[in-house]
Amino acid sequence: MTTVLLVMSDTGGGHRAVCQALAEALQAHTPAIEAPIVDLFALGKRRTLADRLVFSYGPVIRHAPWLYGAAYYLSNHPPMVRLLSWVENGLLVRRGRWLLRRYQPAVITCVHALVVRPMLRAVRAEGLETPVVVVIPDLVRFHRSWVVPGVRMYTAPSAEGATLLRQYGVPAERIVETGIPVGRAFATSVERSTLRARLGLDPQRFTILLMSGGEGSGQLPALVNLIDQASLPVQLVVVTGRNARARAQIEALPLFTPTRVFGFVTNMPDLIQASDLVITKGGPQSIVECLAAGKPMLITQVLPGQEQGNDRFVARQGAGYITRTPAHVAQAVRRLVQEPDELARLTAAAQRLGRPDAAERAAAVILGAIAG
Helix, strand or coil, X not given: CEEEEEEXXXXXXXXXXXXXXXXXXXXXHCXXXXXXXXXXXXXXXXXXXXXXXXXXXXXXXXXXHHHHHHHHHHHCCHHHHHHHHHXXXXXHHHHHHHHHHHHXXXXXXXXXXXXXXXXXXXXXXXXXXXXEEEECCCCCCCCHHHCCCCCCEEEECCHHHHHHHHHCCCCHHHEEECCCCCCHHHHCCCCHHHHHHHCCCCCCCEEEEEECCCCCCCCHHHHHHHHHHCCCCEEEEEECCCCHHHHHHHHCCCCCCCEEEECCCCCHHHHHXXXXXXXXXXXXXXXXXXXXXXXXXEECCCCCCCCCCHHHHHXXXXXXXXXXXXXXXXXXXXXXXXXXXXXHHHHHHHHHHCCCCXXXXXXXXXXXXXXX
C-alpha cells in the first residue's frame, strides 16, 4: 500500500474540498493508494499561535475582512515571511514528525501555506528524503509563504499562478499548471430537472444558487431580499455555510420567491448542477467548481489578499459579471432571466474555462514525485 499524506487546514471549505478531490483522483489512478487527509492545526490538545491564527480565520473574514487584508499585505514580503516563520514552531514540527511515523508516506502533499515549512522541517528532523509537493488552491494571487526551499514540485492553479510562482523564485521545471482540483461530481452530466426534483425544487423554474463560502461571509440576507423584491420567475437555493445567523435572518424574511435555505452542505455538486446561475463571493474553490460544472457566476465580493483578482479573472474570460452591491446583483439577475442569449453566452464561456480534469493532472504530479 502506497500512502500519499494530504496535509491542510480547515479554513473555509476549500482546502478540504481540494484534498478530497485529490484523494479521489489518486485512488482512481491506483486503487492501492491510501490518501489520508490531516488538519495539522487540529492535532493534539495544546494550541500554538499558528493554531489560534488559523482558527480566527472564519470570524475575521466575516466581521473584519480589512484586518485580514492588512495582515496579508504586511506579511507578504520576503523579510516578513522569514521573520514570521517562527509561528511554525517546534510543536507543529513535532506534529509533522508524528504524522511521518504513523503514516510513513511515500510523498507529502501540502494544501495550506502554513503547513509547508513545518512538514519540510519534520522530514529533515526524521532524516528522511520524502518528497513534498505543494498544491496551491488559490486562483491568480497567493502569499509568498507558499514558497519554501526544498519543495519538490508545485501545481499552479492558472497561467497567472504559474507566472507568480516564477516571480517568487520557483524554477520553471518545478511548476506544473494543473488548475485547482475539483471533485468528479461537479463535471458529471446529470439531468437538471431530475436534480431539482430530488432537491424539492420546481424542475422547470429558473434556479439561482446563492452562496458565500464555507464561512458564510457576505451579504446573503440583503441579496435574497432584493432578488425577491424584483418579482422574477425564479427560485432560490441559498447556502449560508457555517454562518447560522445569516441562515436565521433569511429564514425570517417574508419571501414570495420560492426559496430553500441550507447551512454547511456536502452535496454542493448537486446544488451547482441544478442551477442556471450562481451568485457567490470570489473564493477560488467556489469559482472553479462552478466552472467545472459550466455555470455562469455573479461575483459579489473578494476577500482582500489572495482572492483579489478572482472576480476580474471570471469577468475577463466572459464567464460572469462583477456585482459589487446587492442592487447590482438584482439588476444582473433581471437581465439574465430576461435575456436567455446573454445567459447562454456566459454559460458557454464557463464551460470553456472549466478544468474538470485538474485533480487528475495534480495527482499525476504527486505520483511523479514518488518516482522522481
